[in-house]
Amino acid sequence: MTDGTLERTPERTPEWKGLPVAVAGLGVSGVPAARVLHGLGARVTVVDGGDGPRQRAQAGELRALGVEVLLGDGSSLPEGTRLVVTSPGWPPHSPLFLAAAGAGVPVWGDVELAWRLRRPHPATGDPAPWLAVTGTNGKTTTVQMLASILTAAGLRTAAVGNVGVSVLDAVLAEQPYDVLAVELSSYQLHWSSSLRPHSAVVLNIAADHLDWHGSMEAYAADKGRIYQGNSVACVYNTADPATEALVREADVEEGCRAIGFTLGPPALSQLGVVDGLLVDRAFVADRQRNAAELASVEDVRPAAPHNIANALAAAALARAYGVEPRAVRDGLRAFRPDAHRIAEVVESGGVTWIDDSKATNPHAAAASLAAYPSVVWIAGGLAKGADMDPLVAGAAKVLRGVVLMGADRALIREALARHAPEVPVIELQDGQTGAPAMDAAVRAAAGLARPGDTVLLAPACASMDMFTNYGERGDLFAAAARAVALAED
Incomplete structure (x- = not known):
């Protein structure tokens, strides 16, 4: 298999047979990638720096x-x-990638591999389109x-x-999908070169994972990869100019x-909110004068x-x-958010307790x-710089009050001393x-809270210094x- 053939969509061709492929990392993406590549006939070697019980069990299954x-x-x-196929978490400066x-060996992520392995839908003859979502938060x-x-x-x-x-x-999948809703992290986008979604959105851009990307500029650039080759719509957040800048820089298909989208009344080619209604002035006839009602707030x-x-x-995509x-209205009504995302836990004595442990x-x-007018805030953990x-x-x-915990709580304490002494x-x-x-x-927060307050777990930090993950924390x-x-009742 020549280097040139790696740039084409391989599908299930004999070119994979015997191809030496290294998969970087066991885990939620590495193991499926290794199995798929082995099934295609590639000669697969998985490398992982770990050697614990989890890795040994996964290695036994693959062996x-x-x-x-x-x-x-x-x-x-x-x-x-x-060819190297990597799990998303491996940073670009890893010695394996430098080698x-x-x-001259190309490196693909699991998303890049999936994009190249798409199958035609029997009804259309084309692979299922991807509607892609990225952003620092809300993906x-x-x-x-x-x-x-x-x-x-x-x-x-x-949702994939x-x-x-x-x-x-x-x-x-044996039964093909009509269309896929695809969440993509900055890690996955970094290792994706041929990805061309039907439409995509960058929800927001804020400093995160800079230790992995090396700089804010590199992080934003990787997020912006999601717009490359879009054929219908590049959706951006009017409240975050960085997302619109990425759209302006993108190389898209003619007519895209x-x-x-905005929380206020939408201008032309926007979705927004008017009198408690979600409305569309982008995908309607005569959008100069008309808007479509999509749903209620x-x-x-x-x-x-x-x-x-x-x-x-989501509605824009x-x-x-x-x-x-x-369908926008019905889909939003049917949706139930995952745990630990602004989830109301209990209300007692006029105090509402909210779990947003996912706010990392x-x-x-x-x-x-x-989202709340009066908050007792529980915060802290690993700040990631x-x-x-x-x-x-x-x-x-x-x-109204703050309870701090975790390894980097001093960063929040010092900011509070400067801005909310x-x-x-x-x-x-x-x-x-x-x-x-x-x-x-929680006991400390209860002592600070008064009727009308919200006790909010929104740590602004990762959890691994004190908890297994944000789910356990929540x-x-x-x-x-x-x-x-219960004790107050």
């Missing part, structure tokens, strides 16, 4: 299929490798809303990519349109401002695909804090993790909040 697995060494390029670049909610809308329109679809169904499983749950923005973005307004960076936490000053300065007016702060000390730590945080918060409410 039983005939896949070679090298544990404890994620830096060496197997001899003779002609591949030196040897999963938006792509799930989009899938719900497409389902309401009678289409066979799935960085959520839900594996994108490789989706493109190779820039479509904005009350159809969006929860109806927090950033979630309404998510709904507008669905409308770009030709979905009727009624300042941008997400800011959106959550903006983020700047907390803009978050605290923007939220200062709604803060009058707000009472309770700080958990080092050494507590898991349930005891969360119980202490579950423990919910359990502790319910216990406090």
